[in-house]
Amino acid sequence: MSDTFAPVKIFSVTLLFWILLNGALEVDVLLVGAVVAGAITFLLAGSLSFLSGYRLTWESARATLGYLGYFLRELLKANLSLARVVMDPALPVEPAIVKVRTRLKNPVARLLLANSITLTPGTLTVEMKGEWLYVHWVFAKTTDPNVATAEIVADFEKFLEKMYD
Amino acid sequence: MSQIALTCGFILILAGLYGALTNRDILRMIVAFTVANTGVNIVLVAVGYLPGRTAPILDSAVPVAEAAQRIIDPVPQALVLTAIVIGLGITALMLAYAYRLFRLRHSLDISNFTELKW
Amino acid sequence: MNALAILGVMVMTAGAVFLAFAGLGLYRMPDTYTRIQAGTKATTLGTILTLVGAALIMPDWGVKLLLIALFLMFTNPLSSQVLARAAHRAGVPATKESKADALAEDREELA
Amino acid sequence: MSTLMQGLGLVIALATIGAATLAILTRSTVTAVLAAGLVSLLASVLFVVLAAPDVAMTEAAIGSGLTTFLFFFVMGRIRRESEK
Amino acid sequence: MIPKVLISVLLLLLGYAFWTLSVGYAPDTELNRTAAYYAANAESEVGAPNIVTGIIVTWRGLDTLGEVTVLFLTSAIIALVLSQSGGPSGVSGADFLPSGELLTTGARMLVPLIVLFGAYVIMNGHLTPGGGFQGGAILASGVLMALLAEPTRRFGHTAILRIESLSGSFYVLIGLAGMAIAGGFLDNGILPLGQFGTMLSAGAIPLISVLIGLKVGAEFSSILQSLHETEDA
Amino acid sequence: MTDTLLLPAAIAALALAAAFWRFLVGPRPVDRVVAFDGLTIIAITGLVLSALASGRSIYLDVALVYALLSFLGVIVAARYLEGGEQ
Known part of the structure; x- marks a missing residue:
């Protein structure tokens, strides 16, 4: 800012x-x-908007489009998997709260990342502190932070890094 | 439709009155009061409703010339609008008094306040 | 009743089905956190699909429906996060099947 | 008045009555406040069905929002006082 | 306590009265004379498509002034009651624990949008649902969002009081101007009615809406603040 | 026209019933807040449906109020419950 x-x-x-x-x-x-x-x-001079810290370049505009497409696809996938779980009589959940790492510094980008994680399959951001994100995961395959980071955060981070500085 | 809404509003009033008269906790009495308040508002709006008509706002859907045949009664709506705002003020006032009473006695039970009992 | 409106009604029905999944998830899930998950994802998509369907039926309303969808996509995950955080801080237990809780382990150093 | 509006009004009215009953009969004050907020919220949808969007907007902004805040503010203060 | 029997009898009687009312109720098919007058003259007299706003701001504007006064008294009494309770001073205003990073960022992004929406509701009060009261409540919600995200932050009490009193005085002044220039107290005819259905039309209604909105918002904000703050001045 | 909307309306009513059941039974206050959150979102669908049924776009303003303000109630409840479920 x-x-x-x-x-x-x-x-x-x-x-x-x-x-x-x-x-x-x-x-x-x-x-x-x-x-x-x-x-x-x-x-309200101290307030933020979607554009605070946004890079005004062609590359970031392309990344925004890619982000939107990826996000909508993930949202649909999240709902289909949730529907499968809910309809299953056995309720196959094995939840855990795992730690993942993020490199983003810009507050708007961090908020967007947390929101995206919340809306994608089986994950829900619980707490964010420094470089650590605590994510509630319904189908926890692992509790190792590095593997979980690659699984949950990496794709969104790639887009958001290009969009915000 | 107005029958349904009227009945719903009346039941809300009765439920609110019952709660306000039987609860011993002051906060719960205030909650019951807000429920009864909402019930009164629903009854008033339902009385102003005429079947088959639409909201009293003139735009492309309701031309000015047909207004008197197409809209419902706007007067109860204006009344309820102010009633809701005043209702919030009253609730805030009651809550402030409740807090004051709590500071005085460290209790919210109405039976602990017996000075005015007769 | 043109083709666009028929498509709109179909999209709205799909949205309503997702809303029903959300309700079912709220009803069936075993603990608070999984209920928050069900409540936030499915309601968001369901309502967005409903709004898209309404925009197909009434194309003139598109801008306002888009705004509703935008605000919803922004506020709904936020409230879920705040709720999950509050639940965890208040010590609401997770279901017995849960495997790990990294946040509880780190709670001391975070405070 | 179409069948859709009739049905919507009936469902919302039933839910309102249910929430009001919960608000009166429950033991916990937190639940009572939440249920009162829900009564306001559903009443606001009922106002839209009754063709009163002005009232519905007021109820949505005030009834389910600000009233709930006031209750929780006062309850938070009372809780802190009694913990001392 | 009142005995339970008495309560049940009272409720039964009331329930019976309500039941007869509800069963015998048949909605009118025609508007009554007052409503029909309002519907017919909305365009020519006040120029506001939203008849409810027309009633609140113009036709029954004096009642609205009284109502705003009642709200002002309420907020003043609440401040008085809470200040006499002698709360422990020195404790920070955090009835709630400090909020997380996500809520703070989200609030900083949302507060401008909420305020903008409040302004939209106020300015379109004569065209779409809304008006001064709703807009004022939404503005107060914006203040509340900021309070929630940063519990320790203080808002200028004096600024809120100044907004409150200034908008109140202008409200009365506009009412008096209506008496002097146009047909009566709070008549909106002091400004030209303009093109029916556009934003800057309906005479003084947008102006009065803005004043009501600011006044109501300031009053609600001051109520919220008195209930929220611990040090009682 | 509006009769074709009965099917989505009925399914949305099912969703409302399920979420309302969760609100009624709890068991914890936090669960009730979760159900409250879901119910506010389902109410937006109800508002859009009634706007379509009466053919008036002005009703959408009320839905906007819900989308922008209803989550404040959830947040304030969550902030209160953070300090303990009393």
Whole structure:
């Protein structure tokens, strides 16, 4: 957040959400939106947005698309596996809370990583502290941090590293 | 539809009254009060509802010319809207008093407060 | 009733089925943590599919439905994480089948 | 008034009554507060079915949100006081 | 305690009264005269498509002023009651344990969105469901989210009080201006009605909504704060 | 039109019933909070269905309030229960 564009980023994201909410591109809507977005930028200066720390390059844009596609696929897979477990009369779960490691430093990227982990097959972030993530895993194959990291975190981290600095 | 909602609201009022009269814990009495409050709101909105009509907001779905034939009664809605906001204020006030009483006696049981008993 | 609307109703039905799986998961799972897992994943996808189906039936509403889906995808996992963390801190036990609890081992140094 | 709205209203009304009963009869105060929040939440859906979106919005923002917070704030303070 | 028998008799009587009401209830098929008047004159008199907002802000605006005053009194009384209870000073305001990193980051991202949504609800109060009260409640929820994520953080009590009193005074001033220029107290005709169905239309309704929203939000925030803070000034 | 939506509505009602059962039986307060979370999300589906049935997009604003604010109730309950399940 050392970048000087932080207020501009918050302003533009807020204005974008305003336009989406109103669903109209008229002069008075834009005028009021600019006033509201300016007030939020001024009053809540310490806040973050999706763009804080985002790299504005083509590579990161490609990574964002890849991330979205991968995420949606994983979400669908997560639900299918969950449906299988729930329909199974024997309930084949063997849960464990395992430790995994992450290299990400940017808070927004870390939050996105934790959210993605929560929405992907059988995993749920419980706690995040420093470089360690504590993940509740329904089908725990291993409790070794390195193997679990490769299994749970690595794919998302690859995309997120390119998107945020 | 208005019958269902009316019945639901009445049952909520009765349940809230029962809870407020029989519980001994002050916090539980306040919870029962909020339930009864919601019940009253449901009854009021249900009285304003007319079958087959829609919300009193004019847009492309409800042209101005047909408004009087298409919308439901807006007056009870305005009434309930203010009632909900005031209800939150009352709940906050009761909770503040409950906290005050707790600090005084270190208890939330209503039978410990006997000064005003007659 | 055009083809798009029929597709929309089908997508909505699929979403409702996922919601039903979520409800079933909440009903059947053995302990709090697995219930949180069932409650968060399936409800998110189920509601997103419902919203997509509604957007197919009424294409004019697309932007607002998209916003609802965005907010949901952001807030729902967050609340589940906070809930799981709170459950663990309050000492809610996991099911007997669980294998390991790395967080409980590290709890001392984390505090 | 279509069958869909009728059914939706009936289901929501039944669930509301169930939650209210739980709020009155349960032993634990935490459960009672949560159930009261659920009553507000379901009542808000009922308001939408009754064609009152304004009221539904107020109830959603105030009833199931702020009221629950107030209860838990006061309960947290009381718990800390009694632990001393 | 009141004896159980008495309670059951009372509840049975009430239940019987409610039952007769509910069984014999037949909904009207026509709007009554007041409602029909409101429906017919919403466009020409107040220019607000949302008739409920029209009633609250304009037709029955005086009631709303009274209601906001009641809320103000409530928040003042709560602050008074809690300040007399003489809480232990020096303890930090953390009734809850410190929050984790994820909640803090999430709150920093969500608070602007919640405030933005509150502003949307307030500004569109005359077009879509919403208005000053709902928007104010949403703004207060944003304050609460910030309180939850960082329990030790303090918000400017004086700033909230200033917002509260300033918006209240402007509210009354607009009402008086309506009396002087247009048809009566809180008449929205002091500004042109504008194009029906756009954001900056319906005369003074958006302006009054903003003032109500700020006032209600400030009052709720001050209630939340008095209940949350431990040191009682 | 709205009659075809009866099938998804019925399935969503099943989901509501199952989550509501979990809310009723508990056994722990945390379980009830989990069920509460699920019920708020299912309520969004109910709101979208009623918006479709009455054909008015303004009802979606209420669903937006749910999506943005309902999780606050869950968070405040979770923060309280962190200090012990009383």
